Amino acid sequence: MWRYLLPLFLFSVLVVFLSIGLYLDPKKVPSPLIGKPAPSFQLSELQYPDQVVVPERYRQNVWLLNVWASWCVSCRQEHHVLNRLARDYKVNIIGLNYKDKRADGIRWLEQRGNPYIANAFDEKGRAGIDWGVYAVPETFIIDQKGVIRYKHTGPVNQMVVDDEILPLLRKLHSEVGL
Amino acid sequence: MNTFRVFYLLFVIALFPVTAFSGVEINEFSSAEMESQYKKLVNELRCLVCQNQNLADSNSELAQDLRKEVYQMLEKGNSDDEIIDFMVARYGDFVLYKPPFKPVTFLLWLGPFVLLFFAVLVVLYMIKNNQQTEVVILDKEEKLQAEKLLNTDVRNRNNKE
Numbered sequence: 001m002w003r004y005l006l007p008l009f010l011f012s013v014l015v016v017f018l019s020i021g022l023y024l025d026p027k028k029v030p031s032p033l034i035g036k037p038a039p040s041f042q043l044s045e046l047q048y049p050d051q052v053v054v055p056e057r058y059r060q061n062v063w064l065l066n067v068w069a070s071w072c073v074s075c076r077q078e079h080h081v082l083n084r085l086a087r088d089y090k091v092n093i094i095g096l097n098y099k100d101k102r103a104d105g106i107r108w109l110e111q112r113g114n115p116y117i118a119n120a121f122d123e124k125g126r127a128g129i130d131w132g133v134y135a136v137p138e139t140f141i142i143d144q145k146g147v148i149r150y151k152h153t154g155p156v157n158q159m160v161v162d163d164e165i166l167p168l169l170r171k172l173h174s175e176v177g178l
Numbered sequence: 179m180n181t182f183r184v185f186y187l188l189f190v191i192a193l194f195p196v197t198a199f200s201g202v203e204i205n206e207f208s209s210a211e212m213e214s215q216y217k218k219l220v221n222e223l224r225c226l227v228c229q230n231q232n233l234a235d236s237n238s239e240l241a242q243d244l245r246k247e248v249y250q251m252l253e254k255g256n257s258d259d260e261i262i263d264f265m266v267a268r269y270g271d272f273v274l275y276k277p278p279f280k281p282v283t284f285l286l287w288l289g290p291f292v293l294l295f296f297a298v299l300v301v302l303y304m305i306k307n308n309q310q311t312e313v314v315i316l317d318k319e320e321k322l323q324a325e326k327l328l329n330t331d332v333r334n335r336n337n338k339e
Contacts, residue, residue: 026229032270099239125243132268134226134240 031151033132038065038142041127046097046105046119053094053120056146062172063092064165065140066116066156067128070104072136078155079112085161086115091169095119098128098136141165143172203242205249212252219248219258223265224273232275 033039038055045051055065066082068075085091095116097105102121109119122128131140134153141150150168152160207213217234223244225236233241233248244265251261265273277283316324 029226029272030270032267125239129243129247129268132270134269 027135028153029134031132031148033140033148034151036148038140038146038148039127039130041120041122041130043120043122043127046095046102046121047109049102049121051118053118055094055142058092058094058142059146060144061092062144062169063094063117063142065094065096065131065142067096067098067131067133067136067138069098069100069136070108071100072098074155075137076112078137078157079115081156081158081161082115083113085165089166089169092117096127096131096133097121098133099123099125139165141168141172143175203245203249208253215258216249216252219252219261220245222275223248223262224275226269226273 040055041053043053045053064085068079082093086093093116095118097119099122102123105119105121109116120127125133131138137155139152139156140148143149149172150164152164156165205213205216207216220234221232223233225231225233225238225241225244227238227240228236231241233245247264248261251264256264262274271277271283277286279287
């Protein structure tokens with residue numbers, strides 16, 4: 001009896017593992033930056049080139065860093081979600097305009113609305129490297145102490161907002177008193 | 179005649195493998211040692227955009243930027259370990275084609291040996307089982323019968339039946 005059941009058992013274990021593997025997204029690479037201080041940068045503002053965007057300025061606040069570019073197709077998908085986050089939930093969103101052309105980036109904001117408090121213009125993508133950016137769009141959440149608490153790779157949709165981003169933001173806001 | 183020339187030119191251009199040229203920057207290294215260091219590093223580091231390629235093979239923009247970064251860090255005098263730490267700090271262990279040996283990767287590194295161990299156990303078990311097959315001792319009559327069967331060739335047996 002055993003000699004027939006054992007292979008069947010081993011095979012079903014294999015099937016379970018393989019089917020789990022089918023639903024894993026190999027593009028989702030865990031970020032080593034979670035729990036680490038947000039990397040600094042000093043970049044000019046996309047729309048106001050004479051201003052400088054420095055992440056340290058947003059200390060004491062919870063904020064989102066959204067990496068986007070006008071050439072990025074899936075950024076289109078998430079843009080209305082970001083607009084809503086900024087409008088309805090008053091979330092502080094800082095944009096990192098990644099390897100873009102200034103004129104294209106500005107046109108994007110004019111056409112699609114601007115959910116960002118400020119946009120850092122990362123023309124060379126050097127700040128992107130420091131943030132471990134490898135697939136635009138990416139979204140980070142930074143807490144009051146300037147520590148990265150969350151990263152989402154790929155377009156943010158309403159489900160991600162409801163299930164992950166908003167709960168974490170609420171939690172972080174409740175930590176203020178601590 | 180002119181169109182022929184154009185086609186001839188196009189043909190000659192088509193002979194050149196474009197992929198071999200694109201995505202490879204020309205870096206001037208200050209020493210041959212640095213160049214071999216660079217080659218080793220870009221071969222060991224994974225491109226995160228096209229995940230089954232290393233930095234050396236990939237044409238993606240990120241890979242180009244990271245190659246540049248590796249080059250600049252080498253020129254600044256950073257060691258291999260410093261460059262690898264720089265990459266791991268930003269992109270995680272995933273950038274390494276050879277993952278480090280640590281608790282999370284124990285299964286990855288040791289798994290094959292664990293499987294091998296069990297496979298050896300199974301083989302040993304099967305060998306042992308095989309040896310235990312009963313030896314049948316025949317009595318005289320059975321022996322005669324067996325001999326008779328073995329000595330008769332197939333045709334004879336068929337005739338008798």
